[in-house]
Amino acid sequence: MGDEPQRLHTSLPPPAPSGSVTVDARQPLLPTYPCSRCHQDRTPDPRERKLTQFHTQKVLDHGTLGGWCYRCHTKDDIDKLHLSDGTLVSFNEAYELCGSCHGDKLRDWKAGIHGLTTGYWLGDRTRRSCPACHDPHSPRFPLMTPEHAPALPRTVSASGVEPEESHGPE
Amino acid sequence: MARSDPPTPSVPTPGERVEKLVETRLEESGSRRTFLKLAGLAAATTAVSGCGTSAPTSEEFFRQHYKKLTPEDKERIFRLIEDETLARTGVATHISDPPPIDGVEFAYALNLSVCNGSRRCVEACARENNLPDDPEMRYIRVLEIDAGTLDLDESTPNYGTDKVPAKDKFYLPVQCHQCDHPPCVRACPVGATWKEPDGIVVVDYSWCIGCRFCVVACPYFARRFNWQAPTVAPERINPNQGYLSNRPRFKGVVEKCTFCLHRTRKGRMPACLEACPTGARKFGNLNDPNSEIRHIISTKRVYVLKEELATLPRFYYFFS
Amino acid sequence: MVLEFLRFLRASGGAMMRGSRNYYLWLLFLVAWIALGVLAYLHQLNVGLVATNMVDQVPWGAYIANFTYLVGMAAAAVMLVIPAYVYDDHALHEVVVLGELMAVAVLVMCLSFVMVDIGRPDRFWHFVRFNWPASMLSWDVIVLNGYLLLNFYITTYLLFSKFRGKKPDRKKYVPFVFLAIGWAVSIHTVTAFLYSGMGARPHWNAAILAPRFLASAFAAGPSMVIIALTVIRDRMGFPVKDKAIDRLRQIVAVTMMINLFFFFSEIFTELYSFKEHAASMRYLLFGLKGHHLLVPYIWAAVTLDVFAAIVFVTPRLHKNHNVLLVGCAAAIVGVWVEKGMGLVIPGFVPSPLGEVVEYAPSFTEFCVSAAIWALGALLYTLLLKAAVPIELGKLRLNPEPAE
Numbered sequence A: 001m002g003d004e005p006q007r008l009h010t011s012l013p014p015p016a017p018s019g020s021v022t023v024d025a026r027q028p029l030l031p032t033y034p035c036s037r038c039h040q041d042r043t044p045d046p047r048e049r050k051l052t053q054f055h056t057q058k059v060l061d062h063g064t065l066g067g068w069c070y071r072c073h074t075k076d077d078i079d080k081l082h083l084s085d086g087t088l089v090s091f092n093e094a095y096e097l098c099g100s101c102h103g104d105k106l107r108d109w110k111a112g113i114h115g116l117t118t119g120y121w122l123g124d125r126t127r128r129s130c131p132a133c134h135d136p137h138s139p140r141f142p143l144m145t146p147e148h149a150p151a152l153p154r155t156v157s158a159s160g161v162e163p164e165e166s167h168g169p170e
Numbered sequence B: 001m002a003r004s005d006p007p008t009p010s011v012p013t014p015g016e017r018v019e020k021l022v023e024t025r026l027e028e029s030g031s032r033r034t035f036l037k038l039a040g041l042a043a044a045t046t047a048v049s050g051c052g053t054s055a056p057t058s059e060e061f062f063r064q065h066y067k068k069l070t071p072e073d074k075e076r077i078f079r080l081i082e083d084e085t086l087a088r089t090g091v092a093t094h095i096s097d098p099p100p101i102d103g104v105e106f107a108y109a110l111n112l113s114v115c116n117g118s119r120r121c122v123e124a125c126a127r128e129n130n131l132p133d134d135p136e137m138r139y140i141r142v143l144e145i146d147a148g149t150l151d152l153d154e155s156t157p158n159y160g161t162d163k164v165p166a167k168d169k170f171y172l173p174v175q176c177h178q179c180d181h182p183p184c185v186r187a188c189p190v191g192a193t194w195k196e197p198d199g200i201v202v203v204d205y206s207w208c209i210g211c212r213f214c215v216v217a218c219p220y221f222a223r224r225f226n227w228q229a230p231t232v233a234p235e236r237i238n239p240n241q242g243y244l245s246n247r248p249r250f251k252g253v254v255e256k257c258t259f260c261l262h263r264t265r266k267g268r269m270p271a272c273l274e275a276c277p278t279g280a281r282k283f284g285n286l287n288d289p290n291s292e293i294r295h296i297i298s299t300k301r302v303y304v305l306k307e308e309l310a311t312l313p314r315f316y317y318f319f320s
Numbered sequence C: 001m002v003l004e005f006l007r008f009l010r011a012s013g014g015a016m017m018r019g020s021r022n023y024y025l026w027l028l029f030l031v032a033w034i035a036l037g038v039l040a041y042l043h044q045l046n047v048g049l050v051a052t053n054m055v056d057q058v059p060w061g062a063y064i065a066n067f068t069y070l071v072g073m074a075a076a077a078v079m080l081v082i083p084a085y086v087y088d089d090h091a092l093h094e095v096v097v098l099g100e101l102m103a104v105a106v107l108v109m110c111l112s113f114v115m116v117d118i119g120r121p122d123r124f125w126h127f128v129r130f131n132w133p134a135s136m137l138s139w140d141v142i143v144l145n146g147y148l149l150l151n152f153y154i155t156t157y158l159l160f161s162k163f164r165g166k167k168p169d170r171k172k173y174v175p176f177v178f179l180a181i182g183w184a185v186s187i188h189t190v191t192a193f194l195y196s197g198m199g200a201r202p203h204w205n206a207a208i209l210a211p212r213f214l215a216s217a218f219a220a221g222p223s224m225v226i227i228a229l230t231v232i233r234d235r236m237g238f239p240v241k242d243k244a245i246d247r248l249r250q251i252v253a254v255t256m257m258i259n260l261f262f263f264f265s266e267i268f269t270e271l272y273s274f275k276e277h278a279a280s281m282r283y284l285l286f287g288l289k290g291h292h293l294l295v296p297y298i299w300a301a302v303t304l305d306v307f308a309a310i311v312f313v314t315p316r317l318h319k320n321h322n323v324l325l326v327g328c329a330a331a332i333v334g335v336w337v338e339k340g341m342g343l344v345i346p347g348f349v350p351s352p353l354g355e356v357v358e359y360a361p362s363f364t365e366f367c368v369s370a371a372i373w374a375l376g377a378l379l380y381t382l383l384l385k386a387a388v389p390i391e392l393g394k395l396r397l398n399p400e401p402a403e
Helices: A091-101 A103-111 B012-029 B039-044 B059-062 B071-089 B120-128 B183-187 B212-219 B271-275 B292-299 C002-017 C021-047 C062-075 C078-086 C096-117 C121-130 C134-163 C170-196 C209-236 C240-271 C276-285 C295-313 C321-344 C363-392
Strands: A021-023 A117-119 A123-127 B093-098 B104-111 B143-145 B169-174 B193-194 B201-203 B241-242 B279-286 B315-318
Touching: A091 B071, A103 A123, A103 B271, A103 B292, B039 B279, B071 B093, B093 B143, B093 B201, B104 B292, B183 B212, B193 C276, B201 B292, B212 C321, B271 B279, B292 B315, C002 C363, C021 C363, C062 C096, C062 C170, C062 C209, C062 C363, C078 C096, C078 C170, C078 C240, C096 C121, C096 C134, C096 C209, C096 C363, C134 C170, C170 C209, C209 C240, C209 C295, C209 C321, C209 C363, C240 C276, C240 C295, C276 C295, C295 C321
Parallel strands: A021 A123, B093 B241, B104 B315
Antiparallel strands: A117 A123, B104 B279, B143 B169, B193 B201
16 A cells, blocks of 8 residues: 555554444345336346436436447346446445446545545444445436625625725824 | 535435535444534524623633643543533533544645635535634635646635636635644644644644734645634534544634544544545544545645745645 | 842832822723723633634734834833943933933733733643743743843842942843843844744744844834933923933934834835735735735835835934924834734735635724823833833932932
C-alpha cells in the first residue's frame, strides 16, 4: 500500500485488526425477487420498446447499450445477471458486473475509496453495493436539494449590505 | 430553507432511494439525530439558555487546565456538568473522556469528484456536536467553486436551494484540518488549545480566555467563537458527550471540529462521514497500512489547501 | 523613607484635587465619558461580545485596533528619551519625565483595551499557563507589563527624588532608562509580530509591517507629545523650551516621511503583480466586490499624513505654532486610521475562505473605546497635575527654598 507517510509521529503499531468488511446483500432488498416467479413462463422479448404493463418505472438511461435488458439480465436464468463472457453472477455480486466496464470504480470501491461505507473505522464495516446508490437502469446519481445555506453574519443584512454603522471608525 | 425531499410510499425514485439510504445509515449508527424535516420544530422549541450565565461558579473559576486534572478531578467535574445540564434542560447526558488510542493517527480524505454539496454533513455535525441554531454555528463550511479553478476567493458558501450539484460547479467542504503545524496552537497565549497524540487539535473550553488570536491565526476559517451564550433545544441535545468535544460550551470561548473524538476514539466514524450521501468522506488511521485513508494517499493524487503555509493538514482532498 | 513616600503620595494626591474651574470641568467631562463606557461594558459583559460588531469573519475590531495604535504611542515616549540621554540633549532632559508619564497613561489604555476585548475576563489568571515563547500574545503581555513597570518606576523615582529635594542617583535610573529605550522598541515590534507572523492573513504577512509600525508610531507619538507639552507650557506654567518642541518636530518630519514611503512601497508591491493576496489591499484602497466601506477613510488618512509631512518640513508652516499643532493633530488622526482600522480590518477581508464581510464598530464598542481614551486622558491629567509642580519645585517634602 505504499511507504510509511513521512508525517507519522508514532512508531507504535496500529491497533489491530481493522475488522471485517462485508458487502450488504442486495437480493433481499429487491421487491420483485425472485424474478422467475413471473418470468419462468414468459418468452424473453429483447426488442427495445416502451414497457406498458410491468416494470414501467424502469427507465433505461445507461449509456449506449445493445441487447437492452438482456445485456445484463440473463434470458435463460432470469434470477441472475451475467458478465460479457456469459458468467452468471447473483444480484448480491452485481458489483462484478458493474466493474466489468467500470473497472477503476470497482477497484476503488473494493478498497473503500468509492462508495458508502458504514460501521467502524476500528471494527466491522459494511460496504454498500453499487445499486444501493446507482440505479443500474438510470445510474446517474440523482440531484439533491441541499440543506440551508449558512446563516449570514449578524452584521450583514440579507441583501448583503451592512446595516448602517453607528459611528464609523473613529 | 431547503429540506430534503420526503420519501413517498410508492416505488422510490433514485433520489428517494438515496435519501432513504442515508436515513437508514443514521439510524444504524444509533445516535439521536433527527433528520432535518423539522421545519416547524426549530421555531417552536423552548430554547433554554445555554451555559452562558454571566458569573462563573467558584469551581469553574478555579478549575485547572485539562492536562492538570487528576482522574478524580475529572470524575467530579464530569458529574457536575451532567448534573448542571440535567437541571437546566432536563436531559440526562453522559460525559466521557476517551484517551487517544495508542498507535493511531487520524486523517481525513474528501473526494471532490463525488461531493455534491448536499450539506448533509454540516447538519449532522451540528446535531452530533450540540451546535446552536440561534445564533447559528456550524463547524463545516461547504464552498461552491466554478469547475476550472481552485481559487477560494472565487468561491461562495452561500449557494442556495437549487438542486445540487449545479452545472459546472464543484463543492469543497472545509472544517478543521487538525494540522500537524497548527498556527492556532502556537497563537494561544494560555495553552487552551493543543494537538493530541492521535492528531486531533482540541480546545479546553474551561481554560480558553476568548482572546480569539487562534481565530485570527487559522488559515481555514475553522474555529468558531461564542459571541453570545449558545442555546440548544433540549430535544436536540446529543447526550453522548466528550469533555474535549461536544459537552455544553459557554459564551466567550472558542470551539471547532474535533473529528468527533467522543466517537472516533471509540472506533466509530465521525458524524459528517456517516451523513454523507455520496460517500465522499473517508476517515481512518494513517498508521494502519490497510486503512482506506492510507490507500487513498498512496494511490490518489491528494492535495491540501494552502500548502504554502506549511500547516501540514490532516485533511486531504482528491479527485477520483 | 516610607513615611516620606507616603507624604509624596499624599502631596501628589492633594495636587490632583486642586485646580481651576476649567480643570474640574475637564475632569467631569472625562468622568462622564468613562461612566458611559462602564455602562456599555457592563452590557457587553452581560450579553457577551455579541454587543460588538465583531463576527467570526472579523474576530478583531475597534478594541484591538485602538490597542495596536496605542502601543505605538506608548513606545514613542522613547523618542524623548533617546535624544535626552543618548545624545545628552539638555533641552529635552526636563521634559522626559512628562513624556514617560504619558507612556504610563497610554499603557494603562492598552491593557484596558485588551481586557475589554477578551471573551472571558474572569479567566485572566489563566496566564499562569503561559504559552511562551511560541505565542506572540504571551510576549506582548510580558513586554507591555514590563514597560509599564519600568516607566512607572523611573518616573516615580525621579519625581520622588525631586520632591525630596535630592538629586536623583544616576545609578538608580539611568540603566533603567537605557533598558526602557530598548524595551520601547520591543513592545511595538512584538505587537507588530502579532500581525506579521500570521500566515493566514496575507495582508499583514509582510516583512515591512514591523518597520511600518515603528515609523508610524514615531510619527504619531511625538505629535501627541508636542500637543501635550503645549498644554503643559500654556496651562500649567512649565517652561518648555522651543528647542525641545523643535527636536520633536524634526523627528516627526523624518518618521512621517518614512511611514509614507513604507505605505506606498506596500501598495506598489501588492498591486503591481496583481496577485491574489492583494485582495485585502484592493479592498482597502478601491473596494472589493461592491464593498467599499473603508475607501474614503484610508484616502483621508493618507491625505492627512501627507499634509502633516508637509507641515513638519516646511519652516514657514511649522514655525507658526498653531499650524504645527494642526499638523500634529493631522498626524495623530491620520496614523490612527491608517494603522488602526486601516490595517486591522483589511486583514480580515477577504476571509481565509474568500468571503467579504465588512465591519464598523457598534455603539457599545464606540462607548467603551471612548471611555478608555477618556480614562487615559484622565490618568495623564492627574499625573501631570502632580508631576508639573514637583518638577517646577513648587511641591516639596520640606517646603523651603530649594538648595
